[in-house]
Amino acid sequence: MKLLEDRIRKDGLVRDTDVLKVDSFLNHQLDVSLLNSIGEEFYRIYKDEGITKIVTVEASGIAIASLTGIHFNVPVVFAKKAKSKNIEGDVYTSKVHSFTYGRDYDVTISKKFLSEKDRVLLIDDFLANGKAMRGLLDICEQAGASVAGIGICIEKEFQGGGDELRSQGYHLTSLARITKMTENEIEFSERE
Amino acid sequence: MKLLEDRIRKDGLVRDTDVLKVDSFLNHQLDVSLLNSIGEEFYRIYKDEGITKIVTVEASGIAIASLTGIHFNVPVVFAKKAKSKNIEGDVYTSKVHSFTYGRDYDVTISKKFLSEKDRVLLIDDFLANGKAMRGLLDICEQAGASVAGIGICIEKEFQGGGDELRSQGYHLTSLARITKMTENEIEFSERE
Numbered sequence: 470m471k472l473l474e475d476r477i478r479k480d481g482l483v484r485d486t487d488v489l490k491v492d493s494f495l496n497h498q499l500d501v502s503l504l505n506s507i508g509e510e511f512y513r514i515y516k517d518e519g520i521t522k523i524v525t526v527e528a529s530g531i532a533i534a535s536l537t538g539i540h541f542n543v544p545v546v547f548a549k550k551a552k553s554k555n556i557e558g559d560v561y562t563s564k565v566h567s568f569t570y571g572r573d574y575d576v577t578i579s580k581k582f583l584s585e586k587d588r589v590l591l592i593d594d595f596l597a598n599g600k601a602m603r604g605l606l607d608i609c610e611q612a613g614a615s616v617a618g619i620g621i622c623i624e625k626e627f628q629g630g631g632d633e634l635r636s637q638g639y640h641l642t643s644l645a646r647i648t649k650m651t652e653n654e655i656e657f658s659e660r661e
Numbered sequence: 662m663k664l665l666e667d668r669i670r671k672d673g674l675v676r677d678t679d680v681l682k683v684d685s686f687l688n689h690q691l692d693v694s695l696l697n698s699i700g701e702e703f704y705r706i707y708k709d710e711g712i713t714k715i716v717t718v719e720a721s722g723i724a725i726a727s728l729t730g731i732h733f734n735v736p737v738v739f740a741k742k743a744k745s746k747n748i749e750g751d752v753y754t755s756k757v758h759s760f761t762y763g764r765d766y767d768v769t770i771s772k773k774f775l776s777e778k779d780r781v782l783l784i785d786d787f788l789a790n791g792k793a794m795r796g797l798l799d800i801c802e803q804a805g806a807s808v809a810g811i812g813i814c815i816e817k818e819f820q821g822g823g824d825e826l827r828s829q830g831y832h833l834t835s836l837a838r839i840t841k842m843t844e845n846e847i848e849f850s851e852r853e
Contacts, residue, residue, distance in 0.1 A: 492771065493773065497738065497770075497771060498736050498737070498738045498771075498773075498774040499736060500736060501727050501730040501731045501736070504727065505731055528719035528720045528723060528739065531719075531720060532724070532727040532737070532739075534724075535693050535696065535724040535727050536727055538693040539694070539697055539728065542693075542694060544690050544693070545724070546690045546691070547691070549689065549720070579689060579690075581685065582684075582685070582689065582690040
């Protein structure tokens with residue numbers, strides 16, 4: 470998606486060769502107009518897939534999933550990272566290793582909100598080694614929900630998570646695929 | 662807002678006399694169509710206030726703020742609750758006591774995204790004793806940003822935070838104001 474690639478080139482900051490900061494428009498300050506265009510693009514790609522639910526993980530997936538859900542007109546469910554006393558009863562849980570925070574955490578979704586009747590579009594801001602996405606896939610499997618597709622804003626292709634998911638047959642769409650990055654230059658895969 | 666009150670009556674669950682669970686449509690599973698109507702309503706009320714930025718706190722404020730921001734066409738900034746190595750440099754920080762989690766936490770916003778040029782609309786899902794909102798107000802004060810208004814989905818009026826903010830002169834709009842709740846009945850203030 471040219472709009473997103475251009476924005477990454479303009480406002481993205483590379484740190485330590487593998488960290489890309491896009492906090493001015495994607496995951497701290499949010500350019501909701503850009504996010505709405507991203508949601509439209511996911512809708513264009515997955516609109517005929519019979520999606521019944523959009524699933525993401527807090528916190529940075531929520532805005533993107535919400536502005537995607539509005540086009541599909543289906544509910545959005547976000548997995549929680551901390552167990553709150555407001556989540557009661559039965560939950561699906563999966564353990565995830567966070568690259569960003571350098572530690573493990575659980576992601577949980579209340580069993581009420583995901584079932585074998587659901588056909589899910591998974592959404593997230595980043596895909597690197599794929600650990601967070603594995604947690605969501607694990608939860609979908611526990612629920613018996615079918616995964617129609619995975620929509621990612623920025624894939625760091627050189628970290629391998631995306632290719633692994635594609636080789637396992639998942640329909641994965643990354644709107645910007647970074648093959649290489651340095652402080653001075655960001656290279657993208659050719660767009661499909 | 663009748664639409665929201667009706668939904669709370671239909672799907673809200675009261676626990677322990679002061680906890681209202683609305684996780685089926687507002688803060689775990691999200692009815693994005695309802696949230697979009699909420700955003701439209703905040704826009705109707707605050708559209709002439711010269712809002713430059715919408716500010717909320719992760720996680721449950723993000724979807725509502727995003728679907729409000731899309732109507733104002735201004736950036737959304739969400740305060741983070743945990744310090745990540747992806748937040749670098751200068752941040753505004755304020756300490757908040759969480760009623761839900763029963764502990765203190767810091768909320769932080771990168772200084773890049775809030776300044777004395779901003780006129781802010783603060784958004785959150787709940788207002789109870791007002792502690793989370795105090796954290797956001799504190800950050801706006803540190804930044805020198807002016808607060809044009811506070812938009813809340815559900816105010817638990819009987820916990821006092823809203824009246825305190827109103828008495829201090831804040832323009833506070835709560836779309837559903839609960840005066841009393843039991844497991845069998847939820848009472849709302851008369852709508853303005």
